[in-house]
Amino acid sequence: MEIKDQFQIEGQNGHLQEHDFLHKLGSPESSNVQRVDGEALKADVPRYIVQPTTFPMDMESFPHYIKIIDFGQSFLDGKSAEECHTPMRLRAPEIIFGDKVDYRMDLWSMGCMTFELIVGQPPFDDFLPKQSSMLVHQMLQTIDEDLPDGWQGKWQLMDSERRAMKERLQAIHGIPLNDDPACLLQDWLEECYFSGHKKEDMERADIHHIVMLIRKMLRFEPSARASARDLLQDTWLQESEQNSQSLES
Numbered sequence: 001m002e003i004k005d006q007f008q009i010e011g012q013n014g015h016l017q018e019h020d021f022l023h024k025l026g027s028p029e030s031s032n033v034q035r036v037d038g039e040a041l042k043a044d045v046p047r048y049i050v051q052p053t054t055f056p057m058d059m060e061s062f063p064h065y066i067k068i069i070d071f072g073q074s075f076l077d078g079k080s081a082e083e084c085h086t087p088m089r090l091r092a093p094e095i096i097f098g099d100k101v102d103y104r105m106d107l108w109s110m111g112c113m114t115f116e117l118i119v120g121q122p123p124f125d126d127f128l129p130k131q132s133s134m135l136v137h138q139m140l141q142t143i144d145e146d147l148p149d150g151w152q153g154k155w156q157l158m159d160s161e162r163r164a165m166k167e168r169l170q171a172i173h174g175i176p177l178n179d180d181p182a183c184l185l186q187d188w189l190e191e192c193y194f195s196g197h198k199k200e201d202m203e204r205a206d207i208h209h210i211v212m213l214i215r216k217m218l219r220f221e222p223s224a225r226a227s228a229r230d231l232l233q234d235t236w237l238q239e240s241e242q243n244s245q246s247l248e249s
Helices: 018-025 104-119 132-142 149-173 185-194 204-217 228-232 235-248
Strands: 009-011 014-016 030-032 048-050
Touching: 104 185, 104 204, 132 149, 185 204, 204 228, 204 235, 228 235
Parallel strands: none
Antiparallel strands: 009 014, 030 048
16 A cells, blocks of 8 residues: 555544654555566556554454455556456456456446345356356356457357256256246345345345445446446445444444
């Protein structure tokens, strides 16, 4: 993390100014990145890394859970990576279909991650990580939307391979392997949340709003996904944040 001028971090009792923040954690220690063969760094490789820091914290009295999110890869705006290493369960469909990728693939990943943060499991399984056709099939069952026309041809081939694999498994195990019935996003999230053993902190109306937010990110067509700015302007999300701050103060 690079510390900018006038950087503020929200603390347990208000806001810390930059000099107080540095006083508590110490000045950042960075090291230049160099290739072992002495060659020049590629454009998508950072020029330096910042050493991690530690600070004392009484976790028993800390009022929040800490959740760390990492989509597995980053690249500069306007430039896409030659290979994407996003975990399969968070992988956007344009990666699977070999289409051009940009920052909007993170919007899809964020939609999947939001689902997982709410119920403790991702919306799509990756039990067969090499079978991307199984993943796309789950997406189609959960998202009430057709694939873009440019992906239809490849999907027909992928689906044929998926069906052939199912037939081979049926022959090996001697039992029918029928497709699970489609379960749309709203039903799937409610089933996972309200049938679990965890404490229910939200009402069905809250889950409905969360589904609407996730649905804006889980769009097959990347250009149809809501931007991060639009998502943060969501009325329900802002009201929830204000209510949370009121409870803490």
